[in-house]
Amino acid sequence: MRGPALAFALPALDSRLADRGLDTAGLHEIAAASETLSDDAAATLFLAGIAARFAEQPGHTMLWAVTAFDLYAPGIEQVGLGPDKILYGQGRKDIEVLAMAEDALRDGSLACVIAEVKAADMTATRRLQLAAADGQTPMLLYRRHRVRGRCPLAVPSAAMTRWRIGCVPSERLPWAGVGRPRWLVELVRQRSGNPFSLELEACDATGRLALPAATADRAAATERALSQAA
Template sequence: MSALASPDQRPCADQLAALRAQLTQAERLRGPVLAFGVTSLDEPLAGHGLDSCGLHEFAAASAALSDDAATTLFAAGIAARFAGAPGSTVLWALSKFDLYAPGLEQVGLGPDKVLYAQGRKDSEVLALAEDGLRDGALACVLAEVKAADQTATRRLQLAATDGGTPMLLYRRHRARDRCPFDQPSSAMTRWRIGCAPSARLPYPGVGRARWSVELVRQRIGHPFSLEVEACDDQGRLALPASSRDRADTPERARGQAGAVHRAA
């Protein structure tokens, strides 16, 4: 049997035009892209950055508190950069308020940029996040939940598109031996973050924070992983100084000692 379609089965000009229109419309639904400013991060990403009208998920590499803190600051640094314009506000929805404000401020997310909303359980946190997205007035919405099924993530993705607002979902409070990414999701990107050994400095007991960053999944493109220096006070990442691409990155991360801890 021939692998070629018969003339009757081949798409007509009208069908091709309709398909092109659908593809164009889908592309228009993508928002402006926020680049990390680090070549090794941006080049493998579809669009070379994070879609500002999409859902992006984060999970800690382990149940360790250090990885939880690294993930929190990684997401907070992204939120700070989305909220870079004066007067911009980030909505942070959560069920347990244990954030360490000085740590957030050291990655560029000061108290004047954050509006906190607390729900009693995940369903309430997700509802708060969805309302914030659909309002369209926020620079970014960040939410912490233990679980969110595919229906919930689909609603968040649609709300992010409708409101033109980026959604950052931290799947926190993970079980010790189970990664939250075992659950399916409609997210555009899924990131796993952990701590890496700090660079040695000439001062005893002090080191520059480094993180292992793994893109587990993206809609268009391949997964990848690399090691980066922690966010600076503008929310920007950088490659370690030993990297050959170091000159192409923003200025080195500063003052992260002690900034990766949540309040007890």
């Protein structure tokens, strides 16, 4: 059973998704574009921003399950996921983390569940997808790099969407300083839809992505031209 979709509130992204957003009763996978710390951080913040939006209602909490606790809480809080929103769980092995996530999904009381693993086969992902549907709870599975130079998304999965996130240079500012981070957001696979990639500005304090200013201006100009032609 599918749930309602959580839109990114970004037409350039939502219009390319088969469900016009992320199914709130499905499994969604995220991986970093490489094993570098910068790409790993980008992927972590991407899924944290999504989780922040799932849990934005007062009183809503989510589970973040890991084998190694290496999360940087202040960074996660900067994308809208404060400590009052997160329950942490730690297992010794991937199989324990996956079991913890499955139980949390079936409980149905959480805003969403995040699990970080290095290995999850088709059987494991199918179980997570079924548990997400049964509990009507979104599942975000972060596949950490296990083999250097090999994308974790190369193995088959039952996920509804599969995302790969990497860093790209931010826009040069007219003064000394660092611009808003930018990511290359790639949808590698989605059910009933095509893959695509977009260069986007990183999550803001509410977990929302944005188009780079120049891209947004071009999109607005195109939309005006189409409306005038009609």
